[in-house]
Amino acid sequence: MDYNFDYSYQASPGASLIGLALGVLAIVALWKIFEKAGEPGWAAIIPFYNIYTLFKITWGNGWKFLLLLIPIANIVFLILTMVKLAKAFGKSGGFAVGLIFLSVIFYCILAFDQSQYLGVPENA
Numbered sequence: 001m002d003y004n005f006d007y008s009y010q011a012s013p014g015a016s017l018i019g020l021a022l023g024v025l026a027i028v029a030l031w032k033i034f035e036k037a038g039e040p041g042w043a044a045i046i047p048f049y050n051i052y053t054l055f056k057i058t059w060g061n062g063w064k065f066l067l068l069l070i071p072i073a074n075i076v077f078l079i080l081t082m083v084k085l086a087k088a089f090g091k092s093g094g095f096a097v098g099l100i101f102l103s104v105i106f107y108c109i110l111a112f113d114q115s116q117y118l119g120v121p122e123n124a
Contacts (some may be wrong), residue, residue: 026107028044031045057117058084088120090116
């Protein structure tokens with residue numbers, strides 16, 4: 001009996017284009033969010049610095065992004081960061097749920113609506 005284990009796992013060109021489009025859309029939305037918060041927009045395109053800037057906007061201390069290196073706790077800190085991001089722009093807990101599960105869509109809403117940055121929220 002001869003088994004053929006020669007499989008090719010290649011994404012279709014359409015899926016690759018959709019992924020690229022979502023990535024570009026996320027960068028544009030983060031750029032606008034950073035500008036609303038008084039941070040440089042170009043920070044959205046620099047790996048790791050964009051996370052640092054997001055934590056600076058939400059926690060007040062950008063170096064807290066290193067907490068994402070702790071397994072299991074990183075999920076909790078990322079959820080708390082999304083809740084704090086919603087509060088920093090005066091949004092509700094329902095909007096925070098949207099940020100957690102549909103980040104790119106809710107980043108766009110946050111970037112292009114009339115909300116203003118209120119500062120680092122005190123309590124999550």
